[in-house]
Amino acid sequence: MSTATTSGTGTSSTGTTQEVRHAKPPRSGVILTAAAWVIGILFALPVLWMILTSLHSENDAAKNPPDFFAPLSLDGYRSFFDAGPWPPLLNSLTASVLSTILVLLLAFPAAYALSIRPVKKWTDVLFFFLSTKMLPIVAGILPLYLFAQKVGLLDNIWWLILLYTSMNLPIAVWMLRSFLAEVPVEMLEAASVDGASLTRTLKDIVAPVVMPGIASAALICFIFSWNELLLARVLTSTVAGTAPVFLTGFVTSQGLFLAKVCAASFVVSLPVLAAGFAAQDKLVQGLSMGAVK
Amino acid sequence: MSSTTATRTGTDTARPPAPSKALQRSGDWARRAPLLPALIFTILMTQLPFVATIVISFMNWNAYYPDERGFAGVDNFARVFTDTNTRKAVWVTILLTVSVVLICLVLGLGIALLLDRKFRGQGIVRTMMITPFLIVPVAAALLWKHALYNPEYGLFNGLLKTVFGDNAPQPDWITNNPLAAIIAALVWQWTPFMMLILLAGLQSRPLDVVEAARIDGANAWQIFTNMTLPHLRQYIELSGLLGAIYVVQNFDHVFTITSGGLGTANLPYFIYQTFYTAQDYGRASAAGVVVVIGTIIIATAALRTAFSLFKEDS
Numbered sequence: 001m002s003t004a005t006t007s008g009t010g011t012s013s014t015g016t017t018q019e020v021r022h023a024k025p026p027r028s029g030v031i032l033t034a035a036a037w038v039i040g041i042l043f044a045l046p047v048l049w050m051i052l053t054s055l056h057s058e059n060d061a062a063k064n065p066p067d068f069f070a071p072l073s074l075d076g077y078r079s080f081f082d083a084g085p086w087p088p089l090l091n092s093l094t095a096s097v098l099s100t101i102l103v104l105l106l107a108f109p110a111a112y113a114l115s116i117r118p119v120k121k122w123t124d125v126l127f128f129f130l131s132t133k134m135l136p137i138v139a140g141i142l143p144l145y146l147f148a149q150k151v152g153l154l155d156n157i158w159w160l161i162l163l164y165t166s167m168n169l170p171i172a173v174w175m176l177r178s179f180l181a182e183v184p185v186e187m188l189e190a191a192s193v194d195g196a197s198l199t200r201t202l203k204d205i206v207a208p209v210v211m212p213g214i215a216s217a218a219l220i221c222f223i224f225s226w227n228e229l230l231l232a233r234v235l236t237s238t239v240a241g242t243a244p245v246f247l248t249g250f251v252t253s254q255g256l257f258l259a260k261v262c263a264a265s266f267v268v269s270l271p272v273l274a275a276g277f278a279a280q281d282k283l284v285q286g287l288s289m290g291a292v293k
Numbered sequence: 294m295s296s297t298t299a300t301r302t303g304t305d306t307a308r309p310p311a312p313s314k315a316l317q318r319s320g321d322w323a324r325r326a327p328l329l330p331a332l333i334f335t336i337l338m339t340q341l342p343f344v345a346t347i348v349i350s351f352m353n354w355n356a357y358y359p360d361e362r363g364f365a366g367v368d369n370f371a372r373v374f375t376d377t378n379t380r381k382a383v384w385v386t387i388l389l390t391v392s393v394v395l396i397c398l399v400l401g402l403g404i405a406l407l408l409d410r411k412f413r414g415q416g417i418v419r420t421m422m423i424t425p426f427l428i429v430p431v432a433a434a435l436l437w438k439h440a441l442y443n444p445e446y447g448l449f450n451g452l453l454k455t456v457f458g459d460n461a462p463q464p465d466w467i468t469n470n471p472l473a474a475i476i477a478a479l480v481w482q483w484t485p486f487m488m489l490i491l492l493a494g495l496q497s498r499p500l501d502v503v504e505a506a507r508i509d510g511a512n513a514w515q516i517f518t519n520m521t522l523p524h525l526r527q528y529i530e531l532s533g534l535l536g537a538i539y540v541v542q543n544f545d546h547v548f549t550i551t552s553g554g555l556g557t558a559n560l561p562y563f564i565y566q567t568f569y570t571a572q573d574y575g576r577a578s579a580a581g582v583v584v585v586i587g588t589i590i591i592a593t594a595a596l597r598t599a600f601s602l603f604k605e606d607s
Contacts, residue, residue, distance in 0.1 A: 033412040039404055040418035046481065047424045049448050050436050062446040065454040106334060109327030119324045125332065132339040134592040136542050138561040139581035140342030142349065142568050147342075166338030169331060198327075227429050230544040230561065234569060244431045248549065251435065258446060261439055265432030276427040277420060284489045291531055292493040 054262035061259040076259030080267060088246035089268070091157055095232075095242060096225040099164035103172045103221050104214060106165070111176035112202065116183060126177065129170040137167070137230060145234055157240040163231050168221040171289055175220075178290035179213030180206065212282070213290060219279055220286030223272050243268045343585060350578035357572050369579035379580060381556065382563035383587075388472065389559055390541045393479045394533055400480070401487030401532065402525075408488070409495040426485040434549035437478040442466040442550075471555035475546050483540065487532045494528030495521070534595050541588075560584050 052068070053061045054077065060070035114122045144163065145154070153159040183206055191201045207214075229244040236245060250264055251257060276283050284292055353365035373379050408419055425433065441448045444465040453461040467474045498521065506516055544561045547553055553562040560580070568577035 029412070032407060032410065036404075036407040036412065036418050037414065039407065040421040043481065043485070044421035044424045046436055046441060046448075047428060050428075050440060053440055064446050064451050066446075066448065066451040106331040110331035113324055113326075113328035117324050119328055120321070125328065128332075129335065131592060132335055133538055134588055134595070135339065135343065136561060136581075136584055136588060138542070138544070138564045139585045139588075140339065140346055141565075142574055142577055142581070143342040143345035145568075146345075146574075162338065166335060169335055173331060223427075227431075229431050229548070230565065233548075234565070244429060244545075247429070247431045247435060251439070258439055258443075261435055265428070265435055269428045269432050272429060273424070273427045276423065280420070280423065283423070284493050287486055287535070288490050288493070288531060289535070292490055292497075292528070 050262045054259055054266050056259050058256035058259050062256050076263035079260045080264045088241050088243045091240055092226055092243040094157055095160045096222045099161045099225050100218050100221040102165040103168045107169055107172035107176050110173050111180050114177045115180040129173045133170045141234055155237050155239045164225040168224055172217040175217045175290035176213050179210040183209045216282040216285035219282050226272055346578045346581045349574055350582045352575050354574040355572055365575055369575045373579045373583055382558050382560045386559040390537055392476050393540045394536045396480050397483045397487045398533055400484045401491050404488045405491040405495055408492055423485045425481050430545040433482055434546045438550045471551050471557045475550050478546055483536055490532040491528050494525050498524050
């Protein structure tokens with residue numbers, strides 16, 4: 001088990017990983033730990049820089065070379081909140097929360113019909129849902145715009161809510177299906193023998209087993225809706241504009257704006273950061289559409 | 294704890310057959326009922342707009358000239374295929390997607406291997422690693438454009454000055470390498486995504502088999518290539534497929550960092566511009582149809598991969 005000599009190069013360090021787990025040769029272990037820390041810090045660095053810059057005055061933020069220890073200031077946040085971010089933030093919240101609820105209401109029974117009491121050709125249906133994710137939104141955006149224009153749904157948050165629902169529904173169907181597939185069938189049979197209704201079966205037996213799946217689906221649907229820009233940019237303006245749309249219009253001003261932009265970016269990302277950090281394992285399940293549990 | 298999915302049995306999970314035909318038929322509809330709302334909603338919201346796009350793609354329709362609206366035949370398609378900007382957009386889309394997905398996969402695999410061992414601060418490093426993915430994409434693009442790339446006060450040139458003094462080179466990152474600038478920002482956001490899926494794959498590896506192989510005299514490299522990589526294959530395919538689905542549609546970064554300028558307009562941005570700025574509805578729709586056909590070709594292959602992926606059972 002002498003791997004210490006090979007631990008420099010990329011390929012062998014991957015092998016060393018396994019050695020370390022069992023034998024722990026001290027030197028290569030230290031190198032690998034250091035490498036992990038360095039890479040982690042490098043990936044987090046832009047975000048840390050964003051937070052630090054947001055806490056500097058505009059003048060200090062624009063300095064080159066940068067003044068890392070400039071006095072802290074809340075001016076960036078002040079000018080962000082003076083620019084009227086609350087309506088867009090509330091719009092984003094409304095669109096994300098309501099579309100997530102709609103997605104779950106539609107996806108849960110559908111997933112049930114694709115797993116526990118499957119319809120015929122359920123795999124085809126499942127892959128139809130996935131295939132809609134592969135069609136680029138941009139190819140259907142013009143009719144969506146013209147329709148909204150015709151029926152007066154332009155700049156209406158409900159149109160975005162419906163579109164976000166359709167955008168995230170396939171992900172939720174896939175995810176909930178993979179969780180429902182693990183519900184013990186005996187419990188369901190016992191319930192049907194006892195004469196329990198469909199809704200009762202769903203509520204009392206199925207839901208508790210798949211609660212983690214519902215949480216993951218909700219998390220990922222919320223994040224994707226909160227992040228969405230293209231549809232919101234085309235279909236909304238002053239009334240129903242969401243936070244990402246607000247951000248894109250934020251850099252038009254003259255003069256220094258770096259601290260302000262960093263503060264805005266941080267505030268808008270905060271809900272996603274909080275939700276993602278709080279539920280890291282749910283994040284993995286959600287991202288893999290339930291394939292990885 | 295982590296099993297890859299899904300299909301527990303074959304194509305049609307045959308439950309005990311229903312006693313009579315009539316009963317079975319009513320049973321069929323009882324089975325379908327919970328599915329229908331989601332299915333109908335999806336068809337209405339995703340398929341119907343595409344049908345409309347196909348219709349408009351054969352029309353001469355520019356919102357700036359409402360009187361000239363009419364049937365255009367295949368003119369829009371002819372213009373889409375002969376236009377150098379469109380062809381360029383196709384090429385940019387392919388280049389962007391392939392390079393981002395490949396770089397993210399390689400980086401994500403390396404980092405997942407580094408994190409798949411016990412060490413001090415493992416949780417903190419993992420948390421730092423996923424941070425980029427939790428920044429709203431527009432915010433991330435703004436961050437890279439203004440706080441990192443900006444030639445006068447961005448962090449990159451700032452660090453160059455801090456390290457090399459006042460005579461340090463101060464390149465204009467975006468103007469010099471516009472596409473690479475977008476790729477780097479996207480790689481930063483999507484590597485954590487790949488890493489998380491691959492790490493979950495690594496942690497589901499049966500360690501007793503690895504242990505047995507080690508006792509039989511397999512070295513670390515042999516274990517990696519013969520056991521770890523084959524086990525990871527489906528996780529690599531899954532993260533590559535999902536990553537491609539999201540990156541191919543990227544609009545936020547192109548829109549924010551270069552506004553499609555400097556030869557970085559990908560298809561989503563190109564169509565957005567044709568429809569939203571130029572108001573050429575016919576041509577935008579024709580481009581949209583071309584995108585969909587291209588996507589179907591690629592997606593059929595990808596779906597087949599996904600299919601084998603999700604059907605494979607432990």
